[in-house]
Amino acid sequence: MDIVPSVIRATYEGDFRIHVTFHDNLQGTVDFQAWLEGPVFEPLKDRTYFQQFFIDGGTVVWPNGADVAPETLYDAVQATRSSPALQPTAPARVKRRG
Template sequence: MDVVPSVIRATYEGDFRIHLTFHDNLQGTLDFQAWLEGPVFEPLKDQDYFQQFFIDGGTVVWPNGADVAPETLYEAVKSSTAAQRAGADGALRC
């Protein structure tokens, strides 16, 4: 059985970007702006509210219950890390 990725650290970097560290030490910064669609994510468009995220169940969660699946975050960071090695700026814009 495959191990479900787990976020162990998340640090706000400004402009809706969060630096994530996973259980296997994979790290990267993601731009969450494109994920802020739909009713549950609407409050997150306020940067002050967006910064209130915390880690629960191995993923990033906000007080209103909004979250992004850890598998989605992990794959996005893997893609971002590959892009960074190829010379991109390293922040995945989803």
Template sequence: MMYLPSVVSAKHIGGFRVHLAFDDGVQADLDFERWLRGPIFEPLRNAEYFSRLFVEGGGVAWPNGADIAPETLYEAAVAEQSNRPLQPAAAVREKRAEYKPSTRRRRG
């Protein structure tokens, strides 16, 4: 089984910035403005509407159905923490490489 990051909390901290916490302990303050492109994201360009964000399906979503996938957010969070350029899916690949599935048997 591959590791898929999941947002466990998201808090609007002003403008288009959000503090995210992931299920593995990674945390970051990200500027979401870079993702607010296209018709579905147009309402989010209003800061008041943007602040109505919530966690859903491991990512961040809004009442109009717009959402940002957890892998995208995780990659940006890890890049932000390490001060390295954002590389497509690199953070998720690194985390998957570290993942070691449990060898314990499940009772069932």
């Protein structure tokens, strides 16, 4: 059985970037700007609101329930480690909490 990646630490890095650390110590900075599409992500376009993220359920979450699947974040970090010029382009998987 594969273990689902789990974010254990997240730090704001400026603009729409968050540095994430996973349970296996993989870490890197993810630029969320390309993922800020659709109604649930609309409030995150405000940098002040974007900075209100927290960790819940092993991923990065915002007060309105927006989040990005930890697998998506993990893949984005792995991609940037393989080639620093790569930016995440896959759409985020969105879960609504509530």
